Amino acid sequence: MKQPLVSTLFDFIASRIPLHKLDVRHMITEKEVPVHRMSWGYYVGGLALFFFIIQVFTGMMLLFYYEPTVSEAHESVEYITHFVTMGALIRNLHAWSASFMIFCVIAHMLSALAMKAFAKPREITWIAGVLLLLITFGFGFTGYLLPWNQIAVNATKVGLASIDQMGQYLPAALSHLAEDVRVTIQGAPAIGQATLSRFFALHVVILPLMIFGVIGLHVLSVQLHGMSPGIEDKPRRKDKFFPIFILKDFKEWGIAFLVLFILSLCLPFDSLFPYPLLEPYNALGSTPDGIKPEWYFYFVYYPMELLPFWVIIVVMTFATLGLFAAPWIFKGTSHKTMRWIASAIAAYMIVMTLFGENIYHAIKG
Amino acid sequence: MLNTFLLLLTFLIAGSSFAYPEFQRFSQNNSGRPINCAMCHANGDGPEGASRGQIGSLTPDELNKLNAARSAFAPGVPIQSPILNAFGNNIITVIGKTKFLELRAHPEQLAEVYGYQSDLDSDGIADAQEYLEGTHTLNNVHGNPMKLFLHNLKTFRLHVILIVLATIAGFYGFSHLLNGFAASSNTKSSVERYP
Structure with missing residues (x-):
């Protein structure tokens, strides 16, 4: 007899989050981590968590001085950078660790894909991971606007305008939906104080609450099911999660902090942008040259500039749905094929991030 | 006027x-x-x-x-x-x-x-x-990112030396902890196996 849908769903959740197995002593004393050629992927997840912790602490420090109003936001960021003791260092730590965090989240997701870490019973771990990736992009998008300078506001305008563009591909009855979504995010018909307030609320309250919840689910799920085997063959050996893996993780965190600290101390993040883009946003001025999103959006930004918009919508929709449904789509796929798929995605992202601008100029002239 | x-x-x-x-x-x-x-x-x-x-x-x-x-x-x-x-x-x-x-x-x-x-x-x-x-x-x-980096590295050399020393000290400590735990877990497991 066929089971009702609700019952099937409950069975699925119960088997994927087996809370009855929650035994802290067992986790600490018995949990093991396989050691093999792909085990670097386990550490990248820990690094993403480390950079997130840095984000939380530096973000809280920036909150002491940052003013989320269109008249004060830019000045308060300048004040932090030039007049607050160690303000430039804290701001650089926040900016650099944001980029590192996003890099680690992407690398962790690709390594999990290559290791087929989403296979049963780890579907919820994977779905939580995909949600974490999307929330992390959300942090990047909302945080970019907060300094309220030329590049921040104009790049956000471009991002929000792309939501409007989606409207023309929807059925007539739903065509206003895209504009409604854009205005809801924006808070007003045009970008202004309402937008800044909403992005600020999203960046410092709503997204952090969401990410804490999803990280909790992700980590709990990893603890309940253990690390995925990662490869078909037997691992070289198995390390105890506590204390061996944890201590190795801490050593990596030490190296990561060393690199992050030196970079933040010696290389201001702002030096990577042309200076007119760092001037306060001028609503009456023309859009300056060189407006583009942060590097982690290049993989979608440059194709968007080159291809018809509907192609991007179709590809992005399928890619996002495909990511969520990966445990079912690739159920019978071999580890070797998964490694090829993950490598192809990684290669695409690297090429678009490093050479996207060159490709754009080569094609557009 | x-x-x-x-x-x-x-x-x-x-x-x-x-x-x-x-x-x-x-x-x-x-x-x-x-x-x-x-x-x-x-x-x-x-x-x-x-x-x-x-x-x-x-x-x-x-x-x-x-x-x-x-x-x-x-x-x-x-x-x-x-x-x-x-x-x-x-x-x-x-x-x-x-x-x-x-x-x-x-x-x-x-x-x-x-x-x-x-x-x-x-x-x-x-x-x-x-x-x-x-x-x-x-x-x-x-400024030019590489030139700024090198100039700041020179300006903050004391800070950089201190953070490198702190990292090396941390590594030394963690490595010893790792070795210690590994040794103790081996001893413990042998005790469990051969009481």
Whole structure:
């Protein structure tokens, strides 16, 4: 007899989050981590968590001085950078660790894909991971606007305008939906104080609450099911999660902090942008040259500039749905094929991030 | 009345003779970076207009300073033009207005004539070099990334040495902890296996 849908769903959740197995002593004393050629992927997840912790602490420090109003936001960021003791260092730590965090989240997701870490019973771990990736992009998008300078506001305008563009591909009855979504995010018909307030609320309250919840689910799920085997063959050996893996993780965190600290101390993040883009946003001025999103959006930004918009919508929709449904789509796929798929995605992202601008100029002239 | 007259006069003169985009264009083409008037002017949109740092917003006292700056034809005369920033004022002070006007035909020579001694924002990159590289001469967090990195590495060498030492000490401690735990777990498991 066929089971009702609700019952099937409950069975699925119960088997994927087996809370009855929650035994802290067992986790600490018995949990093991396989050691093999792909085990670097386990550490990248820990690094993403480390950079997130840095984000939380530096973000809280920036909150002491940052003013989320269109008249004060830019000045308060300048004040932090030039007049607050160690303000430039804290701001650089926040900016650099944001980029590192996003890099680690992407690398962790690709390594999990290559290791087929989403296979049963780890579907919820994977779905939580995909949600974490999307929330992390959300942090990047909302945080970019907060300094309220030329590049921040104009790049956000471009991002929000792309939501409007989606409207023309929807059925007539739903065509206003895209504009409604854009205005809801924006808070007003045009970008202004309402937008800044909403992005600020999203960046410092709503997204952090969401990410804490999803990280909790992700980590709990990893603890309940253990690390995925990662490869078909037997691992070289198995390390105890506590204390061996944890201590190795801490050593990596030490190296990561060393690199992050030196970079933040010696290389201001702002030096990577042309200076007119760092001037306060001028609503009456023309859009300056060189407006583009942060590097982690290049993989979608440059194709968007080159291809018809509907192609991007179709590809992005399928890619996002495909990511969520990966445990079912690739159920019978071999580890070797998964490694090829993950490598192809990684290669695409690297090429678009490093050479996207060159490709754009080569094609557009 | 006099103020209004002065203001009108300044507007008339300024419109044709006080914006020199040759230097901006050169810097932009030479560096490949977008540049705006804030390279030398107090306002990023240039001297014309009524916003802060533009001619239309100047007080009588500032107009006097502007006129004094305009007559600084010889080098070595300190000026404080309210429509220029510190770099713009320093260019006129160092090379004089006459030479500056001559260089409009050869903006690439400005760096050499101005010299590489001045570094107004103390970021370790000379103003003239920043002019060539299209970075901001008055913002110490803006400059050629590699040059800034090397300059700051030198400036903060003590901090860097301390953080490297702290990391090495941490590594030493963690490695010993790891070895200790590994040894104890091996002993424990052998005890469990062979009680």
